[in-house]
Amino acid sequence: MVADRVYTETAQRARAALAGVQPAPGVAKPDPILLADKVKKNFGGVTAVDVDHIEVQRGSITALIGPNGAGKTTLFNLLTGFDTPDTGEWRFDGRSLAKVVAHKTASMGMVRTFQLTKSLTKMSVIENMKLGATHQVGERWWNGLFPFRWKAQEKLIEQRADQLLKRFKLDHMRNEYAGTLSGGQRKLLEMSRALMTNPRLVMLDEPMAGVNPALKQSLNEHIRGLRDDGMTVLFVEHDMDMVHDVSDWVIVMAEGRIIAEGTPEAIAANPAVIEAYLGAHQGKSLLGEETPS
Amino acid sequence: MDWLKILENTVSSLVGIDAAYFALAALGLNIQFGYTGLLNFGQAAFMACGAYGIGMTAQYFDVSMWYGIPIALAFVVILSLLVGIPTLRLRADYLAIVTIATAEIVRLFVRSVRFKRFFGGSDGINSFSTQFRDLSPFDPSKQYGFRPFQYSGYTFWTLIVAWCLVGIFGFVVFYLMRSPWGRVLKAIREDEDAVRSLGKNVYSYKMQALVMGGVIGMFSGMVFALDRGSVQPDNYSRDVTFYVLTALVLGGVAKVSGSIVGPMIFWGLYVFSDNTLRELTRDGGISVFGVGLLQKSQVGPVNYMLIGIGLMLLMTFRPQGIFGNRKEMALDGR
Numbered sequence: 001m002v003a004d005r006v007y008t009e010t011a012q013r014a015r016a017a018l019a020g021v022q023p024a025p026g027v028a029k030p031d032p033i034l035l036a037d038k039v040k041k042n043f044g045g046v047t048a049v050d051v052d053h054i055e056v057q058r059g060s061i062t063a064l065i066g067p068n069g070a071g072k073t074t075l076f077n078l079l080t081g082f083d084t085p086d087t088g089e090w091r092f093d094g095r096s097l098a099k100v101v102a103h104k105t106a107s108m109g110m111v112r113t114f115q116l117t118k119s120l121t122k123m124s125v126i127e128n129m130k131l132g133a134t135h136q137v138g139e140r141w142w143n144g145l146f147p148f149r150w151k152a153q154e155k156l157i158e159q160r161a162d163q164l165l166k167r168f169k170l171d172h173m174r175n176e177y178a179g180t181l182s183g184g185q186r187k188l189l190e191m192s193r194a195l196m197t198n199p200r201l202v203m204l205d206e207p208m209a210g211v212n213p214a215l216k217q218s219l220n221e222h223i224r225g226l227r228d229d230g231m232t233v234l235f236v237e238h239d240m241d242m243v244h245d246v247s248d249w250v251i252v253m254a255e256g257r258i259i260a261e262g263t264p265e266a267i268a269a270n271p272a273v274i275e276a277y278l279g280a281h282q283g284k285s286l287l288g289e290e291t292p293s
Numbered sequence: 294m295d296w297l298k299i300l301e302n303t304v305s306s307l308v309g310i311d312a313a314y315f316a317l318a319a320l321g322l323n324i325q326f327g328y329t330g331l332l333n334f335g336q337a338a339f340m341a342c343g344a345y346g347i348g349m350t351a352q353y354f355d356v357s358m359w360y361g362i363p364i365a366l367a368f369v370v371i372l373s374l375l376v377g378i379p380t381l382r383l384r385a386d387y388l389a390i391v392t393i394a395t396a397e398i399v400r401l402f403v404r405s406v407r408f409k410r411f412f413g414g415s416d417g418i419n420s421f422s423t424q425f426r427d428l429s430p431f432d433p434s435k436q437y438g439f440r441p442f443q444y445s446g447y448t449f450w451t452l453i454v455a456w457c458l459v460g461i462f463g464f465v466v467f468y469l470m471r472s473p474w475g476r477v478l479k480a481i482r483e484d485e486d487a488v489r490s491l492g493k494n495v496y497s498y499k500m501q502a503l504v505m506g507g508v509i510g511m512f513s514g515m516v517f518a519l520d521r522g523s524v525q526p527d528n529y530s531r532d533v534t535f536y537v538l539t540a541l542v543l544g545g546v547a548k549v550s551g552s553i554v555g556p557m558i559f560w561g562l563y564v565f566s567d568n569t570l571r572e573l574t575r576d577g578g579i580s581v582f583g584v585g586l587l588q589k590s591q592v593g594p595v596n597y598m599l600i601g602i603g604l605m606l607l608m609t610f611r612p613q614g615i616f617g618n619r620k621e622m623a624l625d626g627r
Contacts, residue, residue, distance in 0.1 A: 102489045
């Protein structure tokens with residue numbers, strides 16, 4: 001399945017860094033950009049997330065997988081401040097993020113996308129992009145009336161937005177309403193808009209959901225490109241081919257806990273993972289040894 | 294039927310004082326509702342802030358009219374914070390419920406006997422506009438303008454001030470909405486979680502929009518109060534908010550032109566149909582084959598019915614309003 005995978009230089013570096021790491025749940029990494037401890041969240045009587053320890057290696061592409069309801073998206077929400085955990089502490093790049101509200105995490109360099117794409121449909125593609133830039137002078141209302149105070153910065157932002165649009169092959173849609181884009185293009189737009197914040201950690205929630213196979217390949221390329229540019233990527237995905245293709249490390253969640261970690265190859269052969277996905281404890285598996293995709 | 298008179302009245306109502314203060318209120322509401330997506334159903338309360346701010350300079354504080362502006366500004370900010378702090382974190386519909394209630398509370402508060410000393414109770418506050426009248430460079434006993442735009446000196450002065458304010462705030466809103474600040478507001482209207490994920494403090498932007506829309510609404514209330522020369526609590530009831538909202542939707546939301554022309558057309562239609570019905574019933578009611586259709590005394594309510602039907606037709610056939618963007622409208626619900 002991964003026979004003809006080509007490793008770029010950064011991919012090799014990321015894999016070399018992770019080579020010595022034991023494939024065990026909650027294992028320590030040599031250079032974590034994000035680490036969380038005892039993060040717990042209950043919804044009523046249901047424990048949605050109960051993560052003892054998790055670390056994400058800097059400069060790597062880490063996949064977060066698990067069956068539906070495993071708590072992946074909830075964990076994303078907790079880490080980015082969109083939801084508050086009952087207990088727990090987590091640090092991003094050495095700074096504690098507990099009780100930091102959602103909009104501050106983004107300006108600290110940690111940006112996320114959403115499972116259900118949130119493109120701002122009634123705004124043009126380029127306006128969507130420009131919105132992403134942080135620390136804009138003209139976003140203070142008292143500066144809004146005086147274009148000379150923000151025009152220069154706006155021009156720089158627009159240049160950067162245009163470069164990103166070109167890279168994500170959206171430049172021909174530049175002035176169209178975002179609402180006219182296809183589902184896959186919206187995923188691309190959301191990803192490139194997130195990059196406008198100059199993040200160090202990009203968290204993608206199901207980047208492949210609803211994207212056609214042809215576009216999936218180029219999305220894969222884009223995600224690898226983020227690592228090549230020095231960013232760290234953490235993504236939630238159900239598409240196992242994609243997880244195999246792009247990730248350097250895989251973390252598996254089930255019922256709110258981390259049940260396994262390891263390289264994609266190790267995870268594919270891990271019996272605990274197969275059990276979590278197929279429920280082998282209920283008796284014999286109907287689908288044999290194959291992982292679902 | 295005196296068609297010429299009907300037409301004259303209609304045309305002059307297009308630029309009348311009612312259209313002007315509605316336009317100001319609509320401009321403010323447009324920032325909140327049109328651009329930011331905040332369902333403020335209590336614009337009348339912000340207008341009351343302006344009216345009472347200026348009224349109280351004569352009633353309670355006994356100071357120059359100009360102190361009315363800072364007093365009213367303080368009222369607007371306090372009101373916005375009171376309404377906004379608990380509700381702006383919630384979904385938009387909560388704000389709608391709370392603002393309707395707030396506007397009623399404000400009205401009942403200022404008309405209460407307990408606070409008559411401050412707000413004049415149900416009689417309101419009268420005779421505070423002499424200072425404003427004295428500023429007028431026009432002779433109050435003379436007529437100014439040309440037919441059909443002919444006004445007495447004082448009305449002419451008020452009209453000029455009112456439309457200047459509309460012009461100033463029209464420009465302010467237009468330029469603000471083209472700035473990155475306006476971009477954030479429009480994005481909040483679309484999806485506030487997306488905006489939050491990009492590092493913007495959504496709560497703070499919503500509060501700014503609420504205050505700014507309220508301040509423009511405050512000037513609307515001031516113009517209205519100065520024109521009448523009196524402040525009556527019942528002039529700031531729910532109806533006002535909904536007429537302003539109607540006028541705004543008629544013109545087209547999220548457009549500066551819409552929030553100015555919408556109120557003009559709203560009042561034009563109102564005066565046209567009111568005058569026409571009055572002319573028709575001048576010599577007694579209308580009856581067909583002995584069945585009475587319309588009495589003179591029924592003109593008022595029937596007029597509102599006709600306006601209602603007209604607006605329903607407009608919403609059916611042109612939901613984006615006069616200046617609204619059809620393409621934007623079509624992107625809804627995708």
